[in-house]
Amino acid sequence: MDSNVNKKSALTENDGIEQPQSVSDVAAERIRNLRKKKINSQEIYSGILNHDKVALSKGITLVESTNPNHKNLANEVIDACLPYANKSVRIGITGVPGVGKSTFIEAFGMYLTSIGKKVAVLAIDPSSSISHGSILGDKTRMEDLVRNVNAFIRPSASGDSLGGVARKTRESIILCEACGFDVILIETVGVGQSETAVHSMVDFFLLLNLAGAGDELQGIKRGIMEMADAIVINKADGDNLNKARNAKLDVNRALHLFPPKASKWQPKVKLASAYYNEGIAEIWEMLSEYFTLTKENNYFDNHRKEQNKYWMMETIQEQILNRFYQTKGIETLIESNKTAVQENEKSPFSAASEILDYYFR
Amino acid sequence: MDSNVNKKSALTENDGIEQPQSVSDVAAERIRNLRKKKINSQEIYSGILNHDKVALSKGITLVESTNPNHKNLANEVIDACLPYANKSVRIGITGVPGVGKSTFIEAFGMYLTSIGKKVAVLAIDPSSSISHGSILGDKTRMEDLVRNVNAFIRPSASGDSLGGVARKTRESIILCEACGFDVILIETVGVGQSETAVHSMVDFFLLLNLAGAGDELQGIKRGIMEMADAIVINKADGDNLNKARNAKLDVNRALHLFPPKASKWQPKVKLASAYYNEGIAEIWEMLSEYFTLTKENNYFDNHRKEQNKYWMMETIQEQILNRFYQTKGIETLIESNKTAVQENEKSPFSAASEILDYYFR
Incomplete structure (x- = not known):
């Protein structure tokens, strides 16, 4: 409630990196270039390591960004922070x-x-x-x-x-x-x-x-x-x-x-x-x-080590499945097969085979 | 205990389809051909629909087979059984x-x-x-x-x-x-x-x-x-x-x-x-x-429908991840990265990125 x-x-939060807007391609390209200059991962992690909350906000915004170009920058920041x-x-x-x-x-x-x-x-x-x-x-x-x-x-x-x-x-x-x-x-x-x-x-x-x-x-x-x-x-x-x-x-x-x-x-x-x-x-x-x-x-340390390995594997699985779900046509194919499976027209397993054949074709 | x-x-169980043995390639090929002739999916599902337990044993052995050639035959049997x-x-x-x-x-x-x-x-x-x-x-x-x-x-x-x-x-x-x-x-x-x-x-x-x-x-x-x-x-x-x-x-x-x-x-x-x-x-x-x-x-029916959709999606995810784990070199790469992550030399996320880059290369 x-x-x-x-x-x-x-x-009060600093804006950091905003998500791309729907503007003309030329303008978008120019903005992207401007942004590329604006995001300096070293500046961000130096700030974070200096205990600067504004840099922390920017770093988290970078981590949260859905822009694929930001992925590597985010990893740079994370890796620099990791020892601390x-x-x-x-x-x-x-x-x-x-x-x-x-x-x-x-x-x-x-x-x-x-x-x-x-x-x-x-x-x-x-x-x-x-x-x-x-x-x-x-x-x-x-x-x-x-x-x-x-x-x-x-x-x-x-x-x-x-x-x-x-x-x-x-x-x-x-x-x-x-x-x-x-x-x-x-x-x-x-x-x-x-x-x-x-x-x-x-x-x-x-x-x-x-x-x-x-x-x-x-x-x-x-x-x-x-x-x-x-x-x-x-x-x-x-x-x-x-x-x-x-x-x-x-x-x-x-x-x-x-x-x-x-x-x-x-x-x-x-x-x-x-x-x-x-x-x-x-x-x-x-x-x-x-x-x-x-x-x-020693549970504390061992547990954290296990969590780290868990997160590595989770991230891998998440990204592999994301790639699958984002494949063109998959969503429609899944929906129609769900209906067929629900009505018992197809077994869940042949429906899955059909979808997988399409994906790996 | x-x-x-x-x-x-x-x-007492009928043998049905056995898994491939480690024999010479020529012999293996001959055996495979013999087996191909032996497996008749229609014979199996007709038997099952006639309430024949021997056919049922064979059908389950087919379903359980790890031989990739059996996958489609198994799906044929399952789909034929599904309406019943x-x-x-x-x-x-x-x-x-x-x-x-x-x-x-x-x-x-x-x-x-x-x-x-x-x-x-x-x-x-x-x-x-x-x-x-x-x-x-x-x-x-x-x-x-x-x-x-x-x-x-x-x-x-x-x-x-x-x-x-x-x-x-x-x-x-x-x-x-x-x-x-x-x-x-x-x-x-x-x-x-x-x-x-x-x-x-x-x-x-x-x-x-x-x-x-x-x-x-x-x-x-x-x-x-x-x-x-x-x-x-x-x-x-x-x-x-x-x-x-x-x-x-x-x-x-x-x-x-x-x-x-x-x-x-x-x-x-x-x-x-x-x-x-x-x-x-x-x-x-x-x-x-x-x-x-x-x-x-209506919980009974709705629950089964949900289970069917769940199994379709589970099967898809299982096969997609299987394909990843069976990729040459992935296992070694995962193991070395797990060690690095455990010792805090790398974040779980950059380790995951490295492994994914290798897989999708």
């Missing part, structure tokens, strides 16, 4: 709309900067292909954090596929880390597949929940609860406090039914009221415990 | 080794044939690339069902990838249905990704469990419980009965924490003792309830 109001961002990255902690935050994600991130982010941390907030929202971020779009809720010199907030990248959006976010993490941000918060909506993508790029996965009447887990997609390293029951204040305490017991019981995690961490349930700034420090304390445990038992 | 003993199948398929119910059965899957399938299968059903048992076990089925390999446990004229048992197809193994099983279902089998049981081991594959080809997903001391869900991979339409606590007999009753309460409580399913079916927990043949009829009764409900609310 709250994520759809006021899509205009209150965050990997020094942060990455925390995924999810929860259904209305749970208070923005308020929580504002309170949590402000607390972190108050203890000397530099906080970057990114988002993954595959539904935001036009609005350029329906979550984190509502910056009025994060007024303090937006103005904080030690914070950086960026709405979700846009894109056709979750894979693409997720990859861009994953690349942006590297840039944020090279820019000196040591806590990266990645927000996503708790309703779909994007959680799996976020889970594959964070060290810790936090699920925000609300206390309800016995339906604490309603609306949370199957599987998300099992991914969580912690469940924070938000809005645990006033009349809600007793309900929240009961919810904590219920959720705790459910969590104990799941098998132990590879990290050896037993997922925890915490109460918080982001609005009244209660329970926030305790959440960071819990996270610190987690990082101590997983750094000692 | 029990799945590894006695890999020799007690099931889709008339069964498909039930996925999973559980960790030791839970008593074979005994359960034997008891359940015998019950089904006793009430006039024809039962086909297939398996998905991606680990069985050499043994040709480590699950369902132990046929001594299914002595009665194997000999039953109204039953057909087939071990897991072998293959390099889960996707490939799963696709072959999915194709075999069509053949079994055209051969007149009206209950298809698909067995898999409850330890990994194969459950997701099975889930995408069945109407009902049944998880076998054991009663333990508070650890009812130990060993069951996260996510499998949420897929289940029913959890059957097996070996609920003798001294175990009280433990099983307590386990039922626990599991029921956990199940109720999950959000409602699209099928509108509330997953159920049942006690059974396959060994003593107890609770088996009740399980079929529950399944009948499920089928009545989901056929009335």
